[in-house]
Amino acid sequence: MNEYFVIDGAMSSALEELHCPSLNNKLWTASVLAKYPELIKQVHYNYFEAGADCGITASYQASIPGLLEAGYSLEEAEHFITLSVDLFKQAREEWWQKADHTRTYPLCLGSVGPYGAYLADGSEYRGHYKISDQELYNFHKRRIELLHEAGADIILFETDPSLREALVEAQIGEELGLDYWISFSCRDSHHTNEGQTMAECVQALSAYSHLKAIGINCTDPRHILGLIEDLVRVTDLPVFVYPNSGEVYDPVTKTWSGQGDQVSFGDYAYTWYKAGAKGVGGCCTTTEKHIKQVAAARDRFLQMKDIKQIHIK
Secondary structure (H helix, E strand, O other): OOOOEEEOOOHHHHHHHOOOOOOOOOOOOHHHHHHOHHHHHHHHHHHHHHOOOEEEOOOOOOOHHHHHHOOOOHHHHHHHHHHHHHHHHHHHHHHHHHOOOOOOOOEEEEEEOOHHHHHOOOHHHOOOOOOOHHHHHHHHHHHHHHHHHHOOOEEEEEEEOOHHHHHHHHHHHHHHOOOEEEEEOEOOOOEEOOOOEHHHHHHHHOOOOOEEEEEEEOOOHHHHHHHHHHHHHHOOOOEEEEOOOOOEEEOOOOEEEOOOOOOOHHHHHHHHHHHOOOEEOOOOOOOHHHHHHHHHHHHHHHHHHHHHHHHHO
């Protein structure tokens, strides 16, 4: 993996561009694992083509309880979670056979969505779950095991609205001895959706040796710069960000609406790399065009970085 890398974009928005039938159901993109797996594979392939160095499996909403409630058997539920990694690896190999090998071999990030995603009511943007830490632990553990056993390179705990959930996930990661990243969803330029500061999160997670990077996702891009600045002040871990494009989520219709500001995603990405982010990508409402902009921004940043180093010498 390059020191500065490009993460892929949204699964849901990319599926919609491929004319995938309605995702407006409680399983969201996880339903596509069961019905249209080839579309998920195509999304991964397209993001590699757009410049992604690493990508996120379609397992965000594929929790064991959610799949069981949708009528699938335990065997089927576990199969779909494993399939999310298999589809990524198939797309990666097909792309790599044709790729310019000056590019990085893509990293597979096994997505573990928060408990709030299973609730499908927007709780990942609020936190304050009314369940115990043990219930959170039980909810997450089997999916993490399956993603790891299927061959995900890194487990990605993403869209965590709270430090509490991140700590439960980190506990599982440490017990299983696997490397993982944690990504928070945030309400402003300094706080998680539940209200913790980045400094609080870093301090609480500092003892966990298998935590390899910390980041922010599914957050308004206007908040990202402040969050990066907060993180790089308090941690030496790589910082990564993949925000949405600025729209507002409606948990009832499961749609995004409104418009972001007038700053291009590429200009944002350049600013984030410059501020200290090692990885940049996109979350909800981003697609291949956004990732192409990120890849171009990364290249522009590296060129400017090289020029500055030459001048210093």
